[in-house]
Amino acid sequence: MHELLHGIDFHGYHLPKGLLLIPNMYHVYHDKKIWGDPENFRPERFLNEDESRVIRSDSLVAFQPGKRQCLGEPLAKDVLFLYVAKIFQNLHAFPDPGNPKPNFDYDDGIVLIANPYRVVMKSRY
Ligand code: HEM
Incomplete structure (x- = not known):
């Protein structure tokens, strides 16, 4: 702002x-x-x-x-990269077969909030 x-x-x-x-x-x-x-x-x-x-x-x-x-852009990008890469290095992610798949619906607010959805994470090892 x-x-x-x-x-x-x-x-x-x-x-x-x-x-x-x-x-x-x-x-x-x-x-x-x-x-x-x-x-x-x-x-x-x-x-x-x-x-x-x-x-x-x-x-x-x-x-x-x-x-x-933003002064922290390089740091934020590095941290986010490591965070997300670490998750997918170790886990596979699948839509939860018992629940609806994620979509683009959202809740209104100061920021838009994605509706909750479920995924199944399985170890790669
Ligand atoms: C995903 C993470 C981040 C996002 C999306 C983000 C985004 C932003 C945005 C939109 C601004 C406002 C720019 C403007 O007023 O035009 C800002 C300012 C700033 N951010 Fe970040 N930021 C993130 C992380 C960080 C981190 C990790 C640091 C520091 C370690 C940081 C330090 C700053 C500083 C110091 C400012 C003020 C710059 C100024 O007013 O001159 N940010 N950031």
């Missing part, structure tokens, strides 16, 4: 001094002009053609661009 220090005109709107701005991440991550088919889980969209490298995209804005961007 950022507060405007002075009023500005932006794309035909006047934004007054003191206005609080909150980026609409849902809109960015569901923009068909950027992602094509945002509703599909297709992680390879973030890889180059031979899938050997992650492509850096200006549209991935979880850590925010600009002067006040």
Whole structure:
């Protein structure tokens, strides 16, 4: 969230001094002009053609661009990578056959919260 220090005109709107701005991440991550088919889980969209490298995209804005961007981004990404990699290095994950599969439904709030779902984790070893 950022507060405007002075009023500005932006794309035909006047934004007054003191206005609080909150980026609409849902809109960015569901923009068909950027992602094509945002509703599909297709992680390879973030890889180059031979899938050997992650492509850096200006549209991935979880850590925010600009002067006040997150200082902890490299640390957060390393920790998340190790955390998720460790889980899937040791466990297989399956949808729970006795329960509905996860979907894109959510609960409204300040942030959107995924509805609960169950998965079965099995040791790889
Ligand atoms: C998944 C984890 C994280 C996410 C998604 C995240 C996201 C963000 C976002 C959106 C901002 C606001 C940027 C803005 O105001 O434009 C921010 C600021 C900041 N983050 Fe993070 N962050 C994460 C983890 C961390 C960690 C681990 C650290 C430190 C070890 C950290 C340190 C900071 C600092 C110091 C700022 C303030 C930067 C400034 O105002 O100049 N963050 N972060």
